Amino acid sequence: MYRALAFGWLATKAAVLLLNAAAFPRLRQTPPAAARPRVSLLVPARNEAHTLPHTLPGLLAQGADEVLVLDDCSDDGTAGVAASVGARVVPGAPRPDGWYGKPWACQQLLHAASGDVLVFVDADVTWQPGALDAVLNELEHSGADLLSVQPRQAPRTPGERLLTPLVDSAVLSYFPYPLIRLPQPAASMANGQVMALRRAALEGMGGFVAVRREVLDDTAFARHVKARGGRLAVALGGALISVRMYRSYPQSVLGFAKNALPLHVGSRPLLVLSAAAHLAVYTLPWLARVPGWRALRVAGMLERVAVNVISGRTRRADLLEGLLGPLTPLLALPVYVLALRRTVVWKGRRYRQA
Template identity: 65%
Template sequence: MSRLFRAYRLAAGGFFAYKAAALLVNALTFPRLRPRPTPAGPRVSLLVPARDEAHNLPRTLPGLLAQGAHEVLVLDDGSTDGTAQVARQLGVRVLPGRPLPGDWHGKPWACQQLARAATGDVLIFTDADVFWHPGALGAVLHELERSRADLLSVYPRQHNVTPGERLLTPLVDAVLLTLLPAPLLRLPHASAAAANGQLMAFRREAYQRVGGHALVRAELLEDVTFAARLKARGGRLALALGGPGVGVRMYRSYPESAAGFGKNAAAFHGRSRALLVASAAWHLAAYTLPWLLPARLPGVTWLRAAGLLERPAVNLVTGRRTPADLAEGLLGPVTPLLALPVYLRALRPRVSWKGRDYAQSGAE
């Protein structure tokens, strides 16, 4: 057995051991929302930035309106598909978005406008594809109070319908739960931060203290960056899993997933081309290479098993427990190959999203 193989086996084994340990810690400690009645106070503004979301709003807005919030506002961010008309027909107050300033990105600008119009003591930004089931708002407010957080970000339970959207979309949960043990969030350092822009609940005072979304006005990965910068300024951060109360259907196909993840991958890797390439190569080595090596080599069978079991274990923790959810583990060996278009998109100097073109700062 060569030294190279021994080094590889040790590195890959350590990688999977760390991820398994992080997942176990999170299974025991990561907060999960439980549906609760909406309390009488504080006043809550539910804020929805929407750009070409006419297909999602009829499915998601009724649940949002039923939460009993002080107000629900939708900002129509230059849609061309009738988003504003659909939202008004559903009984929501619609704000027309102002033109995008040259030094802002689309979603932060939409959120900043919503915050200016909102009158609540708690500002909850939620994407148009997020499902709010009965008791969800009560659960969010309870966790916000229990954690004493200035920002509570929730990871909704994934609803993946077609085979194509199962290929990459569930990796959102895997990245969070196998790489960031929840207790690390208590550390004061800003690097110990994560967030999900699909649902971010702020105490208004804390949001205004840091300047609102102007804090991340030109960021593609605005959610994680906001959490880190708020924490760096003394803010308190908390995360939770959506459980049965909050769900999402992010993407509806494999190409849509690859495009969506590719938009954020460069920022997630510190806008470093070298780190992007190294990440792609390492995941091929950890998940795919064991299936190309002879099974008789010591440790190869264990590496194969680790790659197969990771995604089902993550799905169990998040509450995704149907046979189809658990069968996603079979994708383990090919997931790095399926993710290659994400890396290739992230390596480009510019990226397009929802009809807007952005420079990937630091990647040019």
């Protein structure tokens, strides 16, 4: 039974990876359109003074009609840093009752922006020359009401590599991309790090009101778009858009813990089962000679290598992350423990979970 379940798990994920390798769109360099709509690049920022000097110049160089940074009640000089780099700063208003941080920041940016196409970008995302043209081209080509981008992970320190790149694994090995074309809201996916929408469509949906109390606001927003008859699309950022989400292992633990329960449909039993399953499939074969242990060891490590290759991470250090396969479930245990709590903490704010 163990052998069948373990190999079934890995075979299913391998099939999804192969499908996504062929089907998942990728941003590509494209000539600028002869005439493009008015575009606003919108950055919700809370305590990002250390990040913006590295990421804002790339945004400002895209040729958008405006780049707005909403200072979400920061206490580290975020507003001054953003202004000194050249962005227009929008002072954030205090959160009303019933709103979580990022949805409220995005709602304010919607009202402050003047563009016909609104591109919401997290402060830790880096844009290369031509990235905006590629996003606009993909938005037009896909016909989507919401296009989000999965930036390529750009870890630099060993601590960043332990857990953070697993974001790509969650997207590429668990969600077959063709499902996004189905009309059912449950078959939805989005990445809030980069989201492009047409202003008229966003205003017609009431902005971000529907997800005002969602921790995993991007996926919830994607479901909302689909429930209203909208179309979704996601593209890999490739060489054009990258991100350094978390700068250390402890930051990765806190960041993943914030989203873990919503990703498991709010079910704590499912969360516990997920932790146990990952330990059984990826770690146990290194601790005991369970049925098929040799093949399971190899398959577990190759899976992470395959994810990195599909997402465009092919440097030697990226490929060596495969060696972390058996350790990853152990390193993720603190994530599960924190996610089981009734409240999660992120950037100094506490959010209650069901």
